[in-house]
Amino acid sequence: MTADIDNHVRRLWRHRGTTLPAPRRGPAPQLDLDEIIATAIAIADAEGLTAVSTRAVAARLDRTAMALYPYVGTKENLLALMQDQASAMPQWPDPQTSLADGLLAWSTALFEVYLAHPWLTERPWSQAGQGPNEQDWLERLLGVLARWQVPADRQATAVTMLYATVRATAATTAAYDRMSTDDTDAWLARASAIQAAVPDLAERYPLSTSLRPVTPDWRANPRAAVTAAIHLLAPALTA
Secondary structure: OOHHHHHHHHHHOOOOOOOOOOOOOOOOOOOOHHHHHHHHHHHHHHHOHHHOOHHHHHHHOOOOHHHHHHHHOOHHHHHHHHHHHHOOOOOOOOOOOOHHHHHHHHHHHHHHHHHHOHHHHHOOHHHOOOOHHHHHHHHHHHHHHHHOOOOHHHHHHHHHHHHHHHHHHHHHHHHHHHOOHHHHHHHHHHHHHHHHHOOOHHHHOHHHHOOOOOOOOHHHHHHHHHHHHHHHHHHHHHO
């Protein structure tokens, strides 16, 4: 394990038993790592992930970009630290009166975290932070599956399906929330133009044009789809 990886892991797990790397020489630390990460998260929440840089974070803290390096390491390390800290698992009612209830409670909680920090869904799977907060989510989900005796050979598939569904639907909801009235009007105008230009659209695509939405409110469809998907998945897991 290189020194850089070792230092990063110690930063990631700093609240779960590891100690932060300390400089061998020089002045005592003057910045707080949690504050640095919180500042970076605030930038991402307000302006998107592309706005995050060590320079931008340092400027808000009245420091130089180089001054942040001893605290967070590389920019990719900073993004991983942000990802884990923003993923902190909240408390939520977890009645677990059925497998579907347990899965829905977990999925709803994660959905809300993604809505609070939409940029989390932009981080590719290959860049999982591997920190304690992300690990908490997986452990909690596997606990639900174990409690309801989901066979071991189905658990990995269930995990993949649930994470992918929640991630995709939350990203869609966030995108809908960002749509302006002009965006909505433009979408409706295109739909009307297609109907006018292709009057036999329904005959060409009878299945897709007759597809019934999950709910009448298109903005609510992604969230409603999570609930519907869980009620489809839960019986199959224990059948």
